[in-house]
Amino acid sequence: MENYPIFINLQDQPCLVVGAGTVALRKIRLQLQAGAKITVIAPTIDPQILEEFGDHITHLARVFETQDITGYRLITAATNDPEVNAKISTLAMAANVPVNVVDQPELCSFITPAIIDRSPITIAISTGGAAPVLAKHLRAQIEALVSPGLGKLAQQMRLLRNRVAELIPQETLRRRLWEGAVNGPIRDHFEAGRDQLGIDTLNELVEHGKTKLGSGSVSLVGAGPGDPDLLTFKALRLIQQADVVLHDRLVSDEVLNLSRRDADRIYVGKRRTDHAVPQGEINELILSLAQEGKNVVRLKGGDPFIFGRGGEELELLSETDIPFQIVPGVTAASGCATYAGIPLTHRDHAQSCVFVTGHLKNGTVNLDWQGLTVPHQTVVIYMGLVGLPIICAQLMKHGMPNSTPIALIERGTTKNQRVFTGTLACLPQALANKEIHAPTLIVVGSVVSLHEKLAWFDGAS
Numbered sequence: 001m002e003n004y005p006i007f008i009n010l011q012d013q014p015c016l017v018v019g020a021g022t023v024a025l026r027k028i029r030l031q032l033q034a035g036a037k038i039t040v041i042a043p044t045i046d047p048q049i050l051e052e053f054g055d056h057i058t059h060l061a062r063v064f065e066t067q068d069i070t071g072y073r074l075i076t077a078a079t080n081d082p083e084v085n086a087k088i089s090t091l092a093m094a095a096n097v098p099v100n101v102v103d104q105p106e107l108c109s110f111i112t113p114a115i116i117d118r119s120p121i122t123i124a125i126s127t128g129g130a131a132p133v134l135a136k137h138l139r140a141q142i143e144a145l146v147s148p149g150l151g152k153l154a155q156q157m158r159l160l161r162n163r164v165a166e167l168i169p170q171e172t173l174r175r176r177l178w179e180g181a182v183n184g185p186i187r188d189h190f191e192a193g194r195d196q197l198g199i200d201t202l203n204e205l206v207e208h209g210k211t212k213l214g215s216g217s218v219s220l221v222g223a224g225p226g227d228p229d230l231l232t233f234k235a236l237r238l239i240q241q242a243d244v245v246l247h248d249r250l251v252s253d254e255v256l257n258l259s260r261r262d263a264d265r266i267y268v269g270k271r272r273t274d275h276a277v278p279q280g281e282i283n284e285l286i287l288s289l290a291q292e293g294k295n296v297v298r299l300k301g302g303d304p305f306i307f308g309r310g311g312e313e314l315e316l317l318s319e320t321d322i323p324f325q326i327v328p329g330v331t332a333a334s335g336c337a338t339y340a341g342i343p344l345t346h347r348d349h350a351q352s353c354v355f356v357t358g359h360l361k362n363g364t365v366n367l368d369w370q371g372l373t374v375p376h377q378t379v380v381i382y383m384g385l386v387g388l389p390i391i392c393a394q395l396m397k398h399g400m401p402n403s404t405p406i407a408l409i410e411r412g413t414t415k416n417q418r419v420f421t422g423t424l425a426c427l428p429q430a431l432a433n434k435e436i437h438a439p440t441l442i443v444v445g446s447v448v449s450l451h452e453k454l455a456w457f458d459g460a461s
């Protein structure tokens with residue numbers, strides 16, 4: 001180990017920052033968060049420092065002098081003068097005060113790590129100055145796993161520590177109690193933002209040794225349109241914690257593979273024509289799995305509340321006391337259009353955007369065609385492949401120019417993405433002999449003309 005990690009208590013401690021530019025600003029912000037009393041020495045100060053922290057720091061508007069070194073718990077040199085920085089380092093080391101010289105590890109007696117702040121939990125990552133960018137990437141990955149709710153759980157555990165020690169003198173039993181708190185529904189409640197339920201259940205566990213360990217929970221999670229990198233942090237965390245994942249056809253294998261190896265995966269998908277599991281049965285299944293005490297994640301392609309029947313799946317649960325939460329996802333319109341280089345709105349092209357379903361029912365598509373043909377509007381059509389000829393014909397019949405650009409995005413955001421563009425008059429014909437794979441999304445409007453210029457995503461690469 002190159003450096004020995006420690007956490008230093010800076011509450012009300014005098015700390016010195018020499019320099020007052022943008023780098024100093026970041027150091028000041030973090031040290032203030034840790035409760036330090038900061039003196040800044042610099043002839044001039046970045047206005048942003050004054051604006052953000054003016055009331056919380058002491059600014060001495062002059063150059064650093066040798067006698068400034070005394071009286072501080074921690075010193076940071078962040079000037080752009082290497083000689084001053086070196087002098088501060090020498091003086092601080094001689095006085096045995098920890099010193100950090102920004103970007104000059106050889107002059108430091110301590111270095112500052114990348115931090116994840118879930119107070120009172122603090123996670124620090126260091127590459128010993130070898131690869132700060134890598135440290136930042138690792139921080140982003142860990143941040144996804146450690147929800148802000150865990151900080152709140154830790155706070156509650158701190159409040160109850162003495163009470164638990166009083167009630168349970170035996171260390172093993174105490175440890176078992178805390179294990180129960182951090183490994184089940186109590187943790188879930190805090191992570192899902194159900195703070196009060198979390199606090200009540202934790203208190204119940206402490207006072208009576210009881211929790212609702214028997215009941216599980218359900219998370220309806222948007223998995224985005226395909227690219228796993230489009231998952232939210234919260235979605236990733238829940239997928240990784242799930243005991244059972246119910247998914248449909250739109251959820252990509254890459255996303256499913258993020259679940260635990262021992263988690264059950266249940267396919268309840270539907271194709272346009274065959275309904276693998278009827279909706280009512282899916283609802284019942286979710287309920288019964290949660291009643292068995294399982295952490296159920298119901299994964300939906302895109303966003304669960306956009307053409308996803310997410311609401312229906314939760315209605316049954318809302319009549320029980322099983323806790324549930326909903327996590328939004330990147331909907332196909334947003335994901336596919338972005339990956340196709342088609343802005344859904346644009347000052348010169350479209351000031352509004354509507355999402356509709358082009359699902360064919362009894363051989364026809366039932367839409368408010370007049371409402372869809374208003375100028376300067378982008379129309380995004382989900383589930384419209386089969387109805388494409390009807391959709392184009394109806395839009396033209398209701399006044400949309402035949403030359404209006406239209407795009408069909410196949411398997412958007414995935415490595416198989418293909419984008420076909422044309423006009424209302426010609427696209428159905430142009431696609432008639434092509435083999436097109438679901439899912440596909442249709443975008444109609446003048447914004448489609450930007451695709452040629454803005455296309456950036458090459459699925460194959």
Ligand SMILES: C[S@@+](CC[C@H](N)C(=O)[O-])C[C@H]1O[C@@H](n2cnc3c(N)ncnc32)[C@H](O)[C@@H]1O
Nearest residue numbers: 225302303308331332382383411412439440441
């Ligand atoms: C039942 S809807 C579900 C929509 C989903 N809840 C969402 O927010 O994106 C399914 C339709 O979404 C569209 N879709 C979803 N993912 C897609 C993708 N990766 N590429 C193209 N279209 C997609 C297709 O039109 C597909 O028929």
